[in-house]
Amino acid sequence: MIEVIGLTRRFGRSAAVDDLSFTVAPGKITGFLGPNGAGKTTTMRIILGLDRPTSGRATVNGVPYRTLARPLTHVGALLDASAVQGGRRAEQHLRWLARTNGIPSTRIGGLLELVGLGEAGRQRVGAFSLGMKQRLGLAATLLGDPEALLLDEPLNGLDPEGIRWMRGLLKSLAAEGRTVLVSSHLMHEMAVTADHLIVIGRGRLLADTEMTRFVRPGRSLEDTFMDVIGSAS
Structure with a gap:
C-alpha cells in the first residue's frame, strides 16, 4: 500500500x-490524473525519495522509501524511460540494477522476453526507439518482483499493439495483488484500464473514487475530467 499524507512541496512561494x-490500495490499477503542472510527477518523486516534501509524508507499506532495504524488491518505478546510459547494452543495464539490489541476474533473460526485447538484449540502449526504452524501463521496474509499481506516462512511444500489451500486463499485475499507480494523459486508455482514480489539480486533491462512480452513464472519462478540472479552476 502507498500512502500520501498531508503532502506539500513548495518551490519558493509556489x-x-x-x-x-x-x-x-493493492489489487487494482489506480489512475493518477491531472493537467500539466498539477503535481503528479512531483508527488511520485517524493514517494520514491527523489525529492523531499516541505511538509507531510509518503510511505510504502508504512515506511518511507528511503528506509527500504533493497528497494527494488519492494517498489518498481518508471518515471523517465529516456534516463538510461545510451552506451550500455539493455542486458548490462538490467544486470547493473540487479547487482545494486542483490537480485539474481537469472531474472534478466525472462524479463527481456516478457517485455518484447528478447532479441534486443545485446543492443545498445542509445539505438532504441522511445517505445523500446519504455519496454526496457518496464523490465527494470519488474526486476525485483516488487509489490508496488509507479509508472509515469508508461504508454509514451508505444504503438497500438504495444499499448494493448501494456494494458493487459498492468491488469495481470494488479490481479496478482500488487499496488499499481499509473499517471497518464491518455483518457481513453485510462477509461479501459484503471479501476480507481485519483485526480489532482494545482497540487490539490480533486477526486479519489472508483472509476464507475466518477464517470456517469452517457459521459466519457475525458468529459468528466474536464468538468472537474474546470470547476476547480
Whole structure:
C-alpha cells in the first residue's frame, strides 16, 4: 500500500503539491490524473525519495522509501524511460540494477522476453526507439518482483499493439495483488484500464473514487475530467 499524507512541496512561494492525501490500495490499477503542472510527477518523486516534501509524508507499506532495504524488491518505478546510459547494452543495464539490489541476474533473460526485447538484449540502449526504452524501463521496474509499481506516462512511444500489451500486463499485475499507480494523459486508455482514480489539480486533491462512480452513464472519462478540472479552476 502507498500512502500520501498531508503532502506539500513548495518551490519558493509556489506550491507544486498542496496538502495532498490519498491511499493507493493493492489489487487494482489506480489512475493518477491531472493537467500539466498539477503535481503528479512531483508527488511520485517524493514517494520514491527523489525529492523531499516541505511538509507531510509518503510511505510504502508504512515506511518511507528511503528506509527500504533493497528497494527494488519492494517498489518498481518508471518515471523517465529516456534516463538510461545510451552506451550500455539493455542486458548490462538490467544486470547493473540487479547487482545494486542483490537480485539474481537469472531474472534478466525472462524479463527481456516478457517485455518484447528478447532479441534486443545485446543492443545498445542509445539505438532504441522511445517505445523500446519504455519496454526496457518496464523490465527494470519488474526486476525485483516488487509489490508496488509507479509508472509515469508508461504508454509514451508505444504503438497500438504495444499499448494493448501494456494494458493487459498492468491488469495481470494488479490481479496478482500488487499496488499499481499509473499517471497518464491518455483518457481513453485510462477509461479501459484503471479501476480507481485519483485526480489532482494545482497540487490539490480533486477526486479519489472508483472509476464507475466518477464517470456517469452517457459521459466519457475525458468529459468528466474536464468538468472537474474546470470547476476547480
